[in-house]
Amino acid sequence: MKKMSSLLKSKKGFTLVEIIVVLLILAILAAFSIPTMLGFVEDAKGKAYIAEARTVYIAAQVVATQETAIGTTTSAIVTKIRATTADPMKTLLGGDAAGTVPSVTVSAIGKVTGLAYSVGGYTVTITPGTGTVITKP
Numbered sequence: 001m002k003k004m005s006s007l008l009k010s011k012k013g014f015t016l017v018e019i020i021v022v023l024l025i026l027a028i029l030a031a032f033s034i035p036t037m038l039g040f041v042e043d044a045k046g047k048a049y050i051a052e053a054r055t056v057y058i059a060a061q062v063v064a065t066q067e068t069a070i071g072t073t074t075s076a077i078v079t080k081i082r083a084t085t086a087d088p089m090k091t092l093l094g095g096d097a098a099g100t101v102p103s104v105t106v107s108a109i110g111k112v113t114g115l116a117y118s119v120g121g122y123t124v125t126i127t128p129g130t131g132t133v134i135t136k137p
Contacts, residue, residue: 046122046134053102053115053124053132060104061112068110077106 060081067077081104102117116125123135 049124057115057126064106064110
C-alpha cells in the first residue's frame with residue numbers, strides 16, 4: 001500500500017490551472033499579433049501593385065517614344081501600349097484578365113501622362129509629377 005501511495009504522490013505534470021494560464025497568455029499574444037500581421041500583408045500587396053504599375057509605366061513610355069519617333073498618331077500609340085502591356089499585366093497579376101489592361105493617356109509629343117489599372121480591388125494610378133496613388137478596397 002505504501003508503494004502505491006508513494007507512486008501516486010510522485011506523479012509529475014502540469015495542473016489544469018497552469019495549462020489554462022499558459023493558454024490565456026498565448027491567446028492574448030495572438031490577439032495583439034494577428035491584426036498587425038494582416039496589416040503587413042495588405043501593405044505588401046499595395047507595394048507590389050505599385051512596383052508593377054511603375055514597370056508597366058516605363059514600358060508604356062518606351063513604346064510611346066518609339067512610336068512617336070516614327071510618326072504614329074496618339075490614338076494609335078495608346079492602342080499599341082494597351083496591346084503591348086495587356087499580356088505582361090496578366091502574367092504579373094496572376095493571369096486574371098479582368099481589369100488588368102491599363103488605361104493610358106499620351107500627350108501629342110509622345111509622353112505618357114497617366115496610367116491607371118484596377119486589380120484585386122486595388123486601383124493604381126501613376127501621373128508624372130504627382131506620383132503614384134493606390135486606392136485600397
